[in-house]
Amino acid sequence: EAQVTQNPRYLITVTGKKLTVTCSQNMNHEYMSWYRQDPGLGLRQIYYSMNVEVTDKGDVPEGYKVSRKEKRNFPLILESPSPNQTSLYFCASSFLRSGGTSTDTQYFGPGTRLTVL
């Protein structure tokens, strides 16, 4: 089954304790990205990746890191989490359109609910 998986689905942690949220897709998509969703603010893009070893900042990258060593995986790293990073996080992936200048339909994972105390 074609899907985007995220782990863990729920996480409660404390300020400053490094954590990683994994994201994996089995559709051979070039493009992957991370979003956070907060009440009233919709989905805001954190980081995105156009392909292996190619990443760039979205609208809200502060406090996050990413890596893309393999095409299927795109982990989100919080080196020193803070309470303002408490949020619902979504990973998404897609093909790039022919010509590679824009993205195709986004497929989203189930979400990771993170609480930082």
Added chain:
Amino acid sequence: LAKTTQPISMDSYEGQEVNITCSHNNIATNDYITWYQQFPSQGPRFIIQGYKTKVTNEVASLFIPADRKSSTLSLPRVSLSDTAVYYCLSARDYKLSFGAGTTVTVRA
């Protein structure tokens, strides 16, 4: 980055048609206009996509004027299960902007 503007919320009744308009003034020439639906605690899912004029699929229609600065998602004969948040997606190069979305509430 091209930003989108949508109404915050809309109310409707079962069987009615719901139209949601999104403004995307800075859309790039090669970008498509895409709409997504999101239920609580789930990831958004694709509804419909278009480049210009009108596109229709089994769940919705999308109307795009010639200048492409806006688009209108039309949901025909909504049911209670159509209660959700609807996002129009704007993209510039590889950076995507979903905005705050429109919460559609369908009542019996």
